[in-house]
Amino acid sequence: MKRLVDLRFILKELTRSHPRIIIRDSHTHKACHPKNFTDYDTIKHEFKFPQISGHFNFAEDVLDKWAEKEKAGGRAPNPALWWVDGQRREVQWSFEELGFHSRKLANVFTELCQLRQRDRVFLMLPRIPEWWLVNIACLRTGTVLLPGTCQLTARDILHRLRTSGAKCVVTDEFLAPLVDEVAPQCPALNCKIIVSHSNSRRDGWRNLQDLMSHVSSNHVCVKTPRDDPMSIFFTSGTTGSPKMTQHSQCSFGIGLTVNGKYWLDLTARDVLWNTSDTGWAKTAWSSVYGAWIQGSCVFVHRMPRFDTSTVLETLSKFPITTFCTAPTAYRMLIQEDMSKYSFGSLQHCVCAGEPINPEVMQKWKQATGLHIYEGYGQTETIVDDEGTPLSKGTEGNIGIRVKPHKPFCLFTEYTGDPEKTAECYRADFYLTGDRGYMDEDGYLWFVGRADDVILSAGYRIGPFEVENALIEHEAVAESAVVSSPDPIRGEVVKAFIVLTAEYESHDKSQLVADLQTHVKQVTAPYKYPRKIEFVEQLPKTISGKIRRVELRKREWSTKPEAE
CATH class of the missing domain: 3.40.50.12780 (ANL, N-terminal domain)
Incomplete structure (x- = not known):
C-alpha cells in the first residue's frame, strides 16, 4: 500500500488547478523536494499558475x-533537444x-x-x-x-x-x-x-x-x-x-x-532523460511540456528496446541530471551489477505509471545515493460510489472535485463518446478508477485500481501489498497478483512470479511453500497467495506497466482483449 501526498495541499491548491501531478518523498512521504521545495509551506501557499488569456499556444x-x-x-x-542512437550519431x-x-x-x-x-x-x-x-x-x-x-x-x-x-x-x-x-x-x-x-x-x-x-x-x-x-x-x-x-x-x-518545476525538479541547466515510448502520454508530459516549460534539455536515446546495460552506460557517459523511467525498469536495473558504473551527473530520479516497491527504492539508493521520487498521476479526494465524501479511514474511490469549478488541466472528454465521459463523474467528482483511504493525519493511502481489488471471503485485498511482500524475497525478480476463482471463497489471491536467475532451478513446490510463508510473515496472513504460478515473463504495456487485466481474464477463462 502506498501513502501519497499531504491532502491539505492537494485539496486547497491543486484540486482547483492541476489534477495530474503530486509529489511524495519515498521515505518521509511528505511533499518535498531537494532543490525547488526548500520551503514547502511557503510554496504551497504562494504557488499560482501563470495567468492565461483567451489564447494560448x-x-x-x-x-x-x-x-x-x-x-x-x-x-x-x-541544447533544447539532444538525441543519440548508440552508434555515435x-x-x-x-x-x-x-x-x-x-x-x-x-x-x-x-x-x-x-x-x-x-x-x-x-x-x-x-x-x-x-x-x-x-x-x-x-x-x-x-x-x-x-x-x-x-x-x-x-x-x-x-x-x-x-x-x-x-x-x-x-x-x-x-x-x-x-x-x-x-x-x-x-x-x-x-x-x-x-x-x-x-x-x-x-x-x-x-x-x-x-x-x-x-x-x-x-x-x-x-x-x-x-x-x-x-x-x-x-x-x-x-x-x-x-x-x-x-x-x-x-x-x-x-x-x-507543476510536473516540470516540482516533481521533475528541472531548471534550464538540467538534462532530462525520460525513457517512455513515444506512443505513451508520459512522453508528452515529461519529454515535451514539463521539460520545455522549464527550458531544460530533453535527452533522447533511440534504444528500440529497453536494455539495462545501455541505460546504465548512458547514465554514466552523458551529463544527465534527471532520470525518469517506469518502476518495472528500475526493477530490471537493480538486477545488474551497478557498482561497475559511475553516475557523476545524476541528481534526481523519478518514476510513474504504477506503484514502485520500497525494496527497489532502497537498492537504487544504495547503488546511486539517490532517492526515487514517485509521481501519482491524479489529484484526489475520497468518495463513495455516489460521489459522497467518506470519513477518514474508510476505503473509497479516489476522485477529483470538478464542481463548482473543473480543473483546467483535467482531460476535456472522451471524444465522440459523451456516455463514456458521463460515466466518469459522480456528483461533484471525477472518479479516477483508483481506490484508497485517508488516514487521521490527512495522508492518502493508495489501495489499487478499482477493478484490481480482490474480494476473498469478505476480505478486500489490494494486489500491490502482496506484490510488495513478494518482491522482498530474494527469489522474486517480478510479480503480479490478481484474483482467481475459488469454489469456497469466491476468489483468492494468485501470484504470477518471475524468478531471479539464482532460483530458476530450485524445487518449485518448496519455493511455493517458502513464498507463502514469507508473505504471511510480512503482511496480514489472509493476504497470502493461495495460488502461485512461475512464469518466464509478465505481460506488459509498451510503457512497461504490468497488464494485470490480461492475467485476471486468463484466470477467469475470458479471452484477453487486444490492445
Missing part, C-alpha cells in the same frame, strides 16, 4: 520565448533550431498538405528527432496530434484512423505498409508522410525531407483559443476499444508547470 508562448532568451544569452548553453538542437525546423514542417502541413486548424494528425514514429518536430508543428498550426506507439497492428491503426477521422498520418518506412493495408477504409485520410533517410520511395507517400526542402522557414503561429483541442491519446481500459482522450491547449501547456 505552447510553441509561441513558451518555446519561442526560450529561443529569444537563448539569443540574448539568458539561458544555460544546453547525435543531434543537438537549440530552441532556435527547433523553431527553424518546426516552422518549415508547419508550412508543409498547411501549404503542401492543406491541413487546417483542428484537423487531426496521426503520428507513429520511434524515438527520432522528427517525432518532436511533428509535435511542435502541430502546435504551430493548431492541428490536433494523435500519437501512437510503433507496436500497433494494422487493426489498431484502422481503429484509430477511422475513429479519429485523421486527415494526415506521419510514420516511417517500417509502419507504412500497415497503414497502406487499411488506408482504403479511411476516407478522411488524404495525406501520408513518410520519414525515411534513404533514397527509397513508396507509392502514395510523400517524403518528409523532400517536403521540407520546398518550403520557407517563416511561419506565423495560429492563435489557438486556450480551450481548443491540442492532442488526443487513445487509452485502453478493461472493456471496449481504446477511447480518445482529448486535452486542450492549456491543459498540458500550462498545467504541466
Whole structure:
C-alpha cells in the first residue's frame, strides 16, 4: 500500500488547478523536494499558475520565448533537444533550431498538405528527432496530434484512423505498409508522410525531407483559443476499444508547470532523460511540456528496446541530471551489477505509471545515493460510489472535485463518446478508477485500481501489498497478483512470479511453500497467495506497466482483449 501526498495541499491548491501531478518523498512521504521545495509551506501557499488569456499556444508562448532568451544569452548553453542512437550519431538542437525546423514542417502541413486548424494528425514514429518536430508543428498550426506507439497492428491503426477521422498520418518506412493495408477504409485520410533517410520511395507517400526542402522557414503561429483541442491519446481500459482522450491547449501547456518545476525538479541547466515510448502520454508530459516549460534539455536515446546495460552506460557517459523511467525498469536495473558504473551527473530520479516497491527504492539508493521520487498521476479526494465524501479511514474511490469549478488541466472528454465521459463523474467528482483511504493525519493511502481489488471471503485485498511482500524475497525478480476463482471463497489471491536467475532451478513446490510463508510473515496472513504460478515473463504495456487485466481474464477463462 502506498501513502501519497499531504491532502491539505492537494485539496486547497491543486484540486482547483492541476489534477495530474503530486509529489511524495519515498521515505518521509511528505511533499518535498531537494532543490525547488526548500520551503514547502511557503510554496504551497504562494504557488499560482501563470495567468492565461483567451489564447494560448505552447510553441509561441513558451518555446519561442526560450529561443529569444537563448539569443540574448539568458539561458544555460544546453541544447533544447539532444538525441543519440548508440552508434555515435547525435543531434543537438537549440530552441532556435527547433523553431527553424518546426516552422518549415508547419508550412508543409498547411501549404503542401492543406491541413487546417483542428484537423487531426496521426503520428507513429520511434524515438527520432522528427517525432518532436511533428509535435511542435502541430502546435504551430493548431492541428490536433494523435500519437501512437510503433507496436500497433494494422487493426489498431484502422481503429484509430477511422475513429479519429485523421486527415494526415506521419510514420516511417517500417509502419507504412500497415497503414497502406487499411488506408482504403479511411476516407478522411488524404495525406501520408513518410520519414525515411534513404533514397527509397513508396507509392502514395510523400517524403518528409523532400517536403521540407520546398518550403520557407517563416511561419506565423495560429492563435489557438486556450480551450481548443491540442492532442488526443487513445487509452485502453478493461472493456471496449481504446477511447480518445482529448486535452486542450492549456491543459498540458500550462498545467504541466507543476510536473516540470516540482516533481521533475528541472531548471534550464538540467538534462532530462525520460525513457517512455513515444506512443505513451508520459512522453508528452515529461519529454515535451514539463521539460520545455522549464527550458531544460530533453535527452533522447533511440534504444528500440529497453536494455539495462545501455541505460546504465548512458547514465554514466552523458551529463544527465534527471532520470525518469517506469518502476518495472528500475526493477530490471537493480538486477545488474551497478557498482561497475559511475553516475557523476545524476541528481534526481523519478518514476510513474504504477506503484514502485520500497525494496527497489532502497537498492537504487544504495547503488546511486539517490532517492526515487514517485509521481501519482491524479489529484484526489475520497468518495463513495455516489460521489459522497467518506470519513477518514474508510476505503473509497479516489476522485477529483470538478464542481463548482473543473480543473483546467483535467482531460476535456472522451471524444465522440459523451456516455463514456458521463460515466466518469459522480456528483461533484471525477472518479479516477483508483481506490484508497485517508488516514487521521490527512495522508492518502493508495489501495489499487478499482477493478484490481480482490474480494476473498469478505476480505478486500489490494494486489500491490502482496506484490510488495513478494518482491522482498530474494527469489522474486517480478510479480503480479490478481484474483482467481475459488469454489469456497469466491476468489483468492494468485501470484504470477518471475524468478531471479539464482532460483530458476530450485524445487518449485518448496519455493511455493517458502513464498507463502514469507508473505504471511510480512503482511496480514489472509493476504497470502493461495495460488502461485512461475512464469518466464509478465505481460506488459509498451510503457512497461504490468497488464494485470490480461492475467485476471486468463484466470477467469475470458479471452484477453487486444490492445
